[in-house]
Amino acid sequence: MDGAMEKPIARLRLLRGLSLMGVVFTIVVILVGVWTRLVDAGLGCPDWPGCYGRLVVPDADTASLHSPDAPLETFKAWVEMVHRYIASALGLLVLALVALALPLRRRAGFPWRLTLALLAVIILQGAFGAFTVTLKLWPQVVTLHLLGGLTVMLLFLWLHLRLRQATLEGVQQPRVKRRMSLLWALVAALLVGQLALGGWTSSNYAGISCQGFPTCNGEWWPEMDWSDGFHLTQTVGPNYLHGQLHADARTAIHFGHRLGALALGVGLVLLAVAHWSRREMRPWMLGILGSYAFQVALGVANVLLWLPLSLALAHTAGAVLLIVVLTLAYWRASLMRSDKPGYQQVDDKKEWAHA
Ligand code: HEM
Numbered sequence: 541m542d543g544a545m546e547k548p549i550a551r552l553r554l555l556r557g558l559s560l561m562g563v564v565f566t567i568v569v570i571l572v573g574v575w576t577r578l579v580d581a582g583l584g585c586p587d588w589p590g591c592y593g594r595l596v597v598p599d600a601d602t603a604s605l606h607s608p609d610a611p612l613e614t615f616k617a618w619v620e621m622v623h624r625y626i627a628s629a630l631g632l633l634v635l636a637l638v639a640l641a642l643p644l645r646r647r648a649g650f651p652w653r654l655t656l657a658l659l660a661v662i663i664l665q666g667a668f669g670a671f672t673v674t675l676k677l678w679p680q681v682v683t684l685h686l687l688g689g690l691t692v693m694l695l696f697l698w699l700h701l702r703l704r705q706a707t708l709e710g711v712q713q714p715r716v717k718r719r720m721s722l723l724w725a726l727v728a729a730l731l732v733g734q735l736a737l738g739g740w741t742s743s744n745y746a747g748i749s750c751q752g753f754p755t756c757n758g759e760w761w762p763e764m765d766w767s768d769g770f771h772l773t774q775t776v777g778p779n780y781l782h783g784q785l786h787a788d789a790r791t792a793i794h795f796g797h798r799l800g801a802l803a804l805g806v807g808l809v810l811l812a813v814a815h816w817s818r819r820e821m822r823p824w825m826l827g828i829l830g831s832y833a834f835q836v837a838l839g840v841a842n843v844l845l846w847l848p849l850s851l852a853l854a855h856t857a858g859a860v861l862l863i864v865v866l867t868l869a870y871w872r873a874s875l876m877r878s879d880k881p882g883y884q885q886v887d888d889k890k891e892w893a894h895a
Contacts, residue, residue, distance in 0.1 A: 584616030
């Protein structure tokens with residue numbers, strides 16, 4: 541390899557490492573964010589970006605001078621600030637990645653648009669983090685903030701896969717084109733819907749509004765108020781900590797999340813059936829069905845055990861796992877389809893050596 545080629549490859553390797561770091565780091569930030577919500581620390585600091593106007597949590601006297609109506613709870617304020625510090629560090633990682641990627645942006649096959657998409661989503665996430673505080677945990681914003689965090693993780697993962705491929709093929713090669721089949725698109729839509737329903741369940745504090753499983757409050761079809769539960773333009777109340785909706789509306793939200801899980805399960809079984817004839821895809825399909833079953837089991841355990849902190853966190857981690865496994869399986873499936881005319885073949889052994 542000549543010197544001119546070596547430089548971009550070394551840079552690609554660095555970017556590849558950073559993108560993988562980004563995946564792990566984003567998962568940590570998401571879980572700390574969820575922990576912040578679960579310990580009711582989302583409003584631990586009444587302002588943004590500072591906490592009672594300071595970069596670090598101040599003492600009670602300083603805090604009461606800044607916001608007399610929001611008494612300082614030191615633990616909650618620190619939890620909220622730790623989430624902001626690590627989210628800011630993640631933002632810096634994305635900026636570093638964009639800066640390092642800049643010289644490679646014109647090279648064929650380099651995922652520059654993906655890098656820019658990551659930058660755009662992380663900026664949006666910062667804005668949603670601010671709105672979460674200023675709009676007092678408005679469920680719409682909290683749900684979008686969760687979906688945004690999961691999108692950042694997904695973009696980091698996809699970027700990593702693309703960079704790995706670019707290092708294998710050399711940056712000058714045109715990239716493998718992927719077209720999502722109808723079935724994969726359906727599964728992706730069902731997953732996004734289910735993640736949104738999950739975020740809606742937690743941000744409206746509807747996690748324990750359906751007692752028991754498989755029945756809900758002792759009935760197969762309990763009393764529910766769907767229009768209030770899914771009133772997406774409801775006004776901003778004084779504060780959404782612990783929710784504002786009445787019991788029947790929360791039951792509808794929780795029940796909707798269970799129905800969403802069922803629909804996703806059907807979609808995943810169809811996906812597994814469709815791919816079963818390809819021997820190489822079988823472990824991936826088993827991985828998808830296994831992580832789905834694990835996630836459902838965690839959801840049910842949360843209901844039966846009244847949402848203990850560790851299980852609630854594990855349920856979000858389970859959602860992350862499902863996204864990762866599905867993404868890797870999709871990547872694998874699309875590489876296999878690349879032997880069709882017009883697609884570029886990727887060397888299987890090399891690919892796995894890198895993995
Ligand atoms: C594979 C299907 C499922 C996925 C992908 C999923 C995903 C999610 C997500 C992303 C959240 C929001 C977590 C957060 O805000 O931190 C959530 C919340 C929740 N899910 Fe699921 N879920 C699934 C199935 C289920 C099932 C079958 C049940 C119960 C029978 C369940 C019960 C819950 C409960 C109780 C919450 C609220 C947790 C809280 O308030 O912290 N989930 N789910």
